[in-house]
Amino acid sequence: MRNMKRRNRLLAAGCAAALSLYGATAAARAQDAPAGDAVNGKRVYLATGCFECHGRSGQGGAYNGPAPILAKTPLPFEAFKGQMRSPSNDMPAYSEKVMPDQQLADIYAFLQALPGARRVQDISILR
């Protein structure tokens, strides 16, 4: 498969750009994550206000600075969970009490299911 070859080459090179190769790396990451229900994840994402800072489609936004893009996040599940439990900076923390691990898995599944950004090469006007 062409995509596989390309992915292996990029991973071997340890190239940071590989992180933004959405489709190819998403599959590998998703295998490490606990099973999540993307439909419930969307519900929780909207009900608990993630969207207010990160956008309804996980496109990113602002809160005292940039609130990162979450659609197809390249973060492995454990790093995602780490940010949720003890955020690196201004984001509010979500304890196990207010957001159990299963809800985190659901949100993660929802984020991986979002279409995310298109590659520049795929947008004809930018070619």
Ligand code: HEC
């Ligand atoms: C009040 C604004 C705000 C809300 C609400 C919020 N975030 Fe954040 N989030 C941020 C900011 C700002 C950052 C950047 C790092 C920091 O400040 O901790 C961030 C970082 C992240 C990151 C790390 C992304 C990366 O690529 O480094 C994840 C994952 C994340 N948020 C998920 C969520 C989820 C899921 C929710 C809802 C349960 C949520 N956030 C709610 C503002 C917010």
